[in-house]
Amino acid sequence: MVERLSVSRVIFNVINYALMISLALVCIAPLVHVLMASLSDPRMLMASRGILWWPVGDATLAGYKIVLRNSSILTGYINTLIYVAATTIGGAILTVMAAFVISRNDLKLKTPITLMILFTMMFSGGLIPSYIVNLSLGLINNRLAVILPGIINAFFIIMMKSAFDQLPDSYEESAKLDGAGPLTILARILVPLVKATIAVIIMYNVVMQWNSWFPASIYLTKRRDLWPLQLFMREILVQNDSSIILTGSDALGKADLTRNLVKYCVTIIGTLPILAIYPFAQKYFVKGATLGGVKG
Secondary structure: OOOOOOHHHHHHHHHHHHHHHHHHHHHHHHHHHHHHHHOOOHHHHHHOOOOOOOOOOOOOOHHHHHHHOOHHHHHHHHHHHHHHHHHHHHHHHHHHHHHHHHOOOOOOOHHHHHHHHHHHHHOOOOHHHHHHHHHHOOOOOOOHHHHOOOOOOHHHHHHHHHHHHOOOHHHHHHHHHOOOOHHHHHHHHHHHHOHHHHHHHHHHHHHHHHOOOHHHHHHOOOOHHHOOHHHHHHHHHOOOOOOOOOOHHHHOOOHHHHHHHHHHHHHHHHHHHHHHHHHHHHHHHHHHHHHOOOOO
């Protein structure tokens, strides 16, 4: 027998669905607008107003052709992939190792080390001391100036430590009875049990590093060949400078016409990888964040 819903329940469902649909449209509308604008005719795009739900004029890939044949975008993509790969792989390894150490109950300095890590989450030396340190180490205008400061995150260490703390001690005790050492226990026993939390940390780090541009703007001032993609995008979108894209024949009488089109195309090219990866990692978010939540 089908259960009849009360009037109040029906009203709640209607309001709830309407609110969720409205929020979804608010999130989706900018993405659709940018995508449709990147496929639009540049002349009609300049005259268009409001949100675009379909391309104006004849759909064209002219903007993408202009962007993709420019060496600066390719250079930015390669550099960004290098920075993301280095910080993600290195950061995941160091985070797991650090969290494993401070999660051990027999570590005498467990509390002081944990408090020191927590302290860095709330306070930092600031930009000028960081710049002086990198300058003293000879890292200015060097890839390491972007990779090393962002390779590990205190919040991720605490999150990973909480995931280890929630695992039963019996796993480690049984492994010790079989003669396993600390590294074997970590690699073969504990890491597979917290892989959801590791996946969340990796995804967070990938998003952070992919969107990062500020460290490069400070430490790579004389090495445009080391700039990440987001710094080139900032030059185009924020500083309204499309000269790095519109070169040669494209710049002759076409700058004003194609500037907006190029901006939309660069935005799509810069955000597409993250949008493509996110759905595959989403299934780990709830489980990983819950497992890595701070124990009460």
